[in-house]
Amino acid sequence: TVGDIESLPFLEAIRQMPYDVGRENVLYIHLTLVPFIGTAGELKTKPTQHSVNKLREIGIQPNILLCRTDRFLPPGVKDKIAMFCNVDKGSVITAKDVESIYEVPIILRKEGLDELIVRSLRLETRPPNLRDWDILVQKIKRPRHEVTIALVGKYVESRESYKSVSEALIHGGLRDETGVHIQWVESGEIEKDGPERLLADVDGVLIPGGFGLRGIEGKIDTIRYARERHLPFFGICLGMQCAVIEIARSLAGLQNANSSEFDSDTPYPVIDLLPEQRSIQEKGGTMRLGGFPCHLVSNTLASAAYKQSDIRERHRHRYEFNNEYLEALTSKGLTISGTSPDGRLIEIIELQGHPWFVGTQFHPEFQSRLCSPHPLFTAFIGAALQRKFGT
Structure with missing residues (x-):
């Protein structure tokens, strides 16, 4: 967790990684929380903003944000997070709560996380085929x-x-x-x-x-x-x-x-x-x-x-x-x-x-x-x- 004293040695280690292996070979992905406040009827982006600011204070600028939430983030919320966290709008990814953990790859694929990682790191790979995986997930859900x-x-x-x-x-x-x-x-x-x-x-x-x-x-x-x-x-x-x-x-x-x-x-x-x-x-x-x-x-x-x-x-x-x-x-x-x-x-x-x-x-x-x-x-x-x- 960003901000905990126990995390500091690990955060410092990953801060130094671009200098050891080259900036083009490092991608920072930060998992954050975007809670929905029922009484207000809105998603709150402040926890994400504060977490990213803490990272930037120690010299780490996230490239991609995985936003843990109970619903897909609307474009306006993604725009707000991107602007205040200094990332591209396309790098704000919904990590939605799901019934089964095996749905997570499907959600992240839908959000384009895999293509974003491949493109950012200039990797050569075939497009994924999650058809069989999706069939198994549907068997679990229904x-x-x-x-x-x-x-x-x-x-x-x-x-x-x-x-x-x-x-x-x-x-x-x-x-x-x-x-x-x-x-x-x-x-x-x-x-x-x-x-x-x-x-x-x-x-x-x-x-x-x-x-x-x-x-x-x-x-x-x-x-x-x-x-x-x-x-x-x-x-x-x-x-x-x-x-x-x-x-x-x-x-x-x-x-x-x-x-x-x-x-x-x-x-x-x-x-x-x-x-x-x-x-x-x-x-x-x-x-x-x-x-x-x-x-x-x-x-x-x-x-x-x-x-x-x-x-x-x-x-x-x-x-x-x-x-x-x-x-x-x-x-x-x-x-x-x-x-x-x-x-x-x-x-x-x-x-x-x-x-x-x-x-x-x-x-x-x-x-x-x-x-x-x-x-x-x-x-x-x-x-x-x-x-x-x-x-």
Whole structure:
């Protein structure tokens, strides 16, 4: 933010850039606020004027102004901003509030921002074709169907904590033109009130990654609810580990089964540290982090979703499925549908007799994009849609 003392080193750095790389290779784009005052019935340009003046005081003259507002700026307002901020009228760009963040490129293209940047920096490039992007945005804004997915986590008060997951759910609905309504559920509330009341009207359940003991029993109870009612279930990282614990307790008869992360004295540590991790005292930098290969088992939900036998996914965890309990759990319906290439690490689990029950040790949401939704999210939303409409 211009004017904050914390910003000064960065502003000074970008002020010096034209001297380092040449003025013709630098373009200053400044994002400002143009609020609409309802009682006055007008757009106010003073915040923009003052912000630009602050920049000019430290030696930066913006070339382009992106004006954040809730409506398209009329020509008169653009003229006023251009005159008092010392920029061309064509360099005053409306950055309008939109329903979906994916509309932003369409709005900026309509305002001519891309052509302005290309022309200012003398770049040689082909005109953009946003037709396919526009079709996807229209599918998000005007879906043919809608499903409700319960996202059960411990950080739901700050929804940005699960931004990658919530966006991946939106991507997952595109194939079937399905809008995804997310019902945010605090796992601690499940512990107090039970899943029967809080999850009565959902079409699927997703439990994302996380750390720590708080809310774990609520997540495990949620998984029991989804398993017993054949609700499509998707567990990611900790969500998969909770599913293993629930299956161990309910189906394999291993009462008090747990992860050694939550109960170091559990008699059945179905989730545990790898042997080589147990002697590590300083935990920093010792997680299983980044991309790792995974081999898929044929004739499983995972292989049907990916349509290939070998994949690579991103991880961020320390605890793993304890292979000492592999036979005890697979004999009770647990299916291992993805492993590390050497078969040592369990990457994906499923549950026999359930229409769609999938847990992944990795984070598939990190690789989902609007133009290339992650196949597991697409399959999950498809299963929720099938449950809702029976199609």
